[in-house]
Amino acid sequence: MSVEDKTLGPAWTEEERLNALDRYQILGTPQEKEFEDIARMAAQICRAPVSAINFLTADKQWFKAEVGLGLRETPRDVAICSHAILQKDLFIVPDASQDPRFQNNPLVAGDPHLRFYAGALLETPDGLPLGTMCVLDYEPRVFTEEESFALKMLARQVMTQLDLRRALREKERSEERLTLALESSGFVGTWDWDMTNDRVFADPRFVAIFGGEPEWVTSGSTISEYIKAIHPDDLERVTASIKLARKTGEFFQEEYRLVQKDGSIRWIDARGRCQRDEAGRAIRFPGVAVDITDRKRSEQQARELADRLHFMAESMPQKIFTARPDGDVDYFNSRWMEFTGLPFESIRDWGWKQFIHPDDIEENMRRWKEALENNTPYENEHRFRRHDGVYRWHLSRAQPMCNEEGEVLMWIGTNTDIDDQRRSNENLEKIVAERTSRLQASIAELESFSYSISHDMRAPLRSMMGFAELLKADYGGQLDETANHYLDRIRTASGRMDELIQDVLSFSQVSRLGLTLEPVNVDRLVREILESYPHLQGPDVEIVIEEELPCVMAHEAALTQCVSNLLGNAIKFVAPGIKPRVTVRAEKGKGRVKLWVEDNGIGIASHEYEKIFDIFHRLDRQHDGTGIGLAIVKKAAEKMGSTVGLESEVGRGSSFWLDLQQA
Ligand code: ADP
Numbered sequence: 001m002s003v004e005d006k007t008l009g010p011a012w013t014e015e016e017r018l019n020a021l022d023r024y025q026i027l028g029t030p031q032e033k034e035f036e037d038i039a040r041m042a043a044q045i046c047r048a049p050v051s052a053i054n055f056l057t058a059d060k061q062w063f064k065a066e067v068g069l070g071l072r073e074t075p076r077d078v079a080i081c082s083h084a085i086l087q088k089d090l091f092i093v094p095d096a097s098q099d100p101r102f103q104n105n106p107l108v109a110g111d112p113h114l115r116f117y118a119g120a121l122l123e124t125p126d127g128l129p130l131g132t133m134c135v136l137d138y139e140p141r142v143f144t145e146e147e148s149f150a151l152k153m154l155a156r157q158v159m160t161q162l163d164l165r166r167a168l169r170e171k172e173r174s175e176e177r178l179t180l181a182l183e184s185s186g187f188v189g190t191w192d193w194d195m196t197n198d199r200v201f202a203d204p205r206f207v208a209i210f211g212g213e214p215e216w217v218t219s220g221s222t223i224s225e226y227i228k229a230i231h232p233d234d235l236e237r238v239t240a241s242i243k244l245a246r247k248t249g250e251f252f253q254e255e256y257r258l259v260q261k262d263g264s265i266r267w268i269d270a271r272g273r274c275q276r277d278e279a280g281r282a283i284r285f286p287g288v289a290v291d292i293t294d295r296k297r298s299e300q301q302a303r304e305l306a307d308r309l310h311f312m313a314e315s316m317p318q319k320i321f322t323a324r325p326d327g328d329v330d331y332f333n334s335r336w337m338e339f340t341g342l343p344f345e346s347i348r349d350w351g352w353k354q355f356i357h358p359d360d361i362e363e364n365m366r367r368w369k370e371a372l373e374n375n376t377p378y379e380n381e382h383r384f385r386r387h388d389g390v391y392r393w394h395l396s397r398a399q400p401m402c403n404e405e406g407e408v409l410m411w412i413g414t415n416t417d418i419d420d421q422r423r424s425n426e427n428l429e430k431i432v433a434e435r436t437s438r439l440q441a442s443i444a445e446l447e448s449f450s451y452s453i454s455h456d457m458r459a460p461l462r463s464m465m466g467f468a469e470l471l472k473a474d475y476g477g478q479l480d481e482t483a484n485h486y487l488d489r490i491r492t493a494s495g496r497m498d499e500l501i502q503d504v505l506s507f508s509q510v511s512r513l514g515l516t517l518e519p520v521n522v523d524r525l526v527r528e529i530l531e532s533y534p535h536l537q538g539p540d541v542e543i544v545i546e547e548e549l550p551c552v553m554a555h556e557a558a559l560t561q562c563v564s565n566l567l568g569n570a571i572k573f574v575a576p577g578i579k580p581r582v583t584v585r586a587e588k589g590k591g592r593v594k595l596w597v598e599d600n601g602i603g604i605a606s607h608e609y610e611k612i613f614d615i616f617h618r619l620d621r622q623h624d625g626t627g628i629g630l631a632i633v634k635k636a637a638e639k640m641g642s643t644v645g646l647e648s649e650v651g652r653g654s655s656f657w658l659d660l661q662q663a
Pocket residue numbers: 565569570573599601602603604612617618619620624625626627628629630631654
């Protein structure tokens with residue numbers, strides 16, 4: 001009896017032991033003859049009334065087989081076996097009633113009053129004890145050498161059984177895995193054709209795909225039975241190939257179709273080699289088959305797609321090409337060959353360069369190379385030489401086609417002949433330019449005509465106004481009330497007419513102004529305007545200049561027109577009874593000056609912002625006016641390379657601005 005080494009303790013942990021027990025998957029399994037026999041043999045050889053094959057779990061001892069106990073498990077704390085597993089080899093308790101460790105064990109102190117125990121370890125190859133093969137007696141006894149040897153041997157037998165079961169389980173699992181792997185790779189199976197007796201033996205899947213009966217697997221079948229499943233269109237080729245392989249002994253490989261029982265088609269790739277005996281007679285023909293239906297289907301789809309694309313490319317009026325990622329052109333559609341009059345071979349790769357107009361080649365190569373380097377779309381307008389030597393303008397484009405990783409697979413490009421379009425555009429531009437210059441000449445003529453007419457009209461108008469004044473002064477008293485009223489109306493109307501003529505003259509003047517800009521002090525200019533226009537002064541108006549206004553690049557007369565018109569409008573368009581309040585201020589930034597004229601007037605709806613700058617456009621008939629002022633402002637601003645605009649809201653005043661270049 002070996003004794004536990006109290007100082008060192010076992011070389012394993014309980015966790016490792018329990019894990020090992022789990023791996024054998026023995027706990028809870030039904031009784032099995034092999035283990036029952038071993039237990040019985042142990043009882044017989046050791047002449048013991050009780051024997052057991054038991055395994056120690058975390059909380060109990062579980063009997064895989066037992067004799068004389070009638071139990072399948074007990075709590076672990078009554079298990080003598082718990083002590084046994086801490087020993088090496090064999091644990092023997094000659095008389096438990098005399099052993100302080102077991103005296104009080106209920107199985108010793110009470111029923112069935114066990115006295116003797118001998119247990120051999122059930123130990124894994126790496127030394128982990130799972131339980132014991134033990135024999136027990138109701139009497140104290142001595143255990144002989146032979147009995148010890150037999151018990152240890154039987155314990156090893158138990159372990160052999162356990163290892164065997166585990167190996168079997170693992171084999172089944174790896175076979176399952178192998179089958180799965182083979183199935184997913186399309187493996188159909190193997191065949192072996194015994195040519196002497198004409199029997200083909202094959203795997204179940206092979207038999208099934210050839211539409212054979214399950215018994216063919218074991219009994220075999222003739223080659224002609226198998227050949228029946230081959231698609232009629234492939235039959236001749238396959239049989240010829242078999243014959244050849246049989247004759248020459250060369251490797252056989254054929255891809256062919258099998259017609260299934262339900263009429264569907266499957267493709268297989270079959271490979272084999274004919275073997276001969278010493279006399280050179282063909283005796284066996286073994287081989288393997290793989291199901292390639294999916295591959296064939298996608299090849300077919302890819303072919304159809306390529307055919308469709310090719311058809312599309314050929315039926316287009318445009319020139320089309322494809323290029324490899326490095327830019328070598330590997331396809332031109334027929335339009336290209338028609339245009340150049342050359343065969344594909346002489347223009348492929350970079351051969352197309354010879355057709356580009358010498359003046360366009362450099363820019364074109366730069367763009368194409370840049371696109372190739374950066375995988376970005378290419379586009380260029382250039383000339384291509386036709387077979388008759390005539391250059392025609394083309395719009396060339398190419399797009400890279402990339403895979404999911406962003407790598408270019410190929411370039412697809414088009415070359416569209418835009419020669420006619422380009423020529424008609426050029427013609428159109430010429431016509432437009434001619435017409436514009438003719439129009440400008442007539443406008444200038446009209447402007448000078450209207451200027452001279454307006455100018456000439458002022459003299460007779462002045463004399464009409466003068467005589468009306470005289471008539472009123474000298475003969476007013478002699479005229480009755482109606483005549484006086486008519487006279488007043490003549491005076492007002494001619495006054496308004498004079499105003500209109502003056503405005504038209506200013507507009508024409510502004511239109512005819514030269515474009516020379518010079519620094520203008522806006523502060524001085526605004527103050528001079530205020531001084532020279534009496535209606536902009538006085539107690540009834542309030543015009544404030546915020547801070548000192550800057551210098552701008554402008555035309556003095558034009559800017560005066562702008563500012564005086566804006567100020568005039570600002571004090572004019574106010575609601576009755578409201579005192580006009582106007583602020584003039586400047587905003588500076590990025591070399592520009594925004595000059596603001598802000599009023600507290602009636603305001604302007606946003607949809608009118610643009611229209612009010614049109615000549616003669618007026619929104620309001622309650623105030624006098626000609627509708628020319630803002631047209632003058634706009635024209636003058638344009639002349640100075642400046643812009644004008646406003647921000648306003650009805651009833652909330654208006655803010656007009658002029659955007660000018662800072663001096
Ligand atoms: P006029 O002042 O002679 O009517 P303008 O060309 O100067 O002509 O202005 C066109 C129209 O724009 C005006 O009739 C008026 O309806 C509107 N307008 C111009 N300035 C203002 C303003 N500051 N506030 C409100 N309405 C304005």
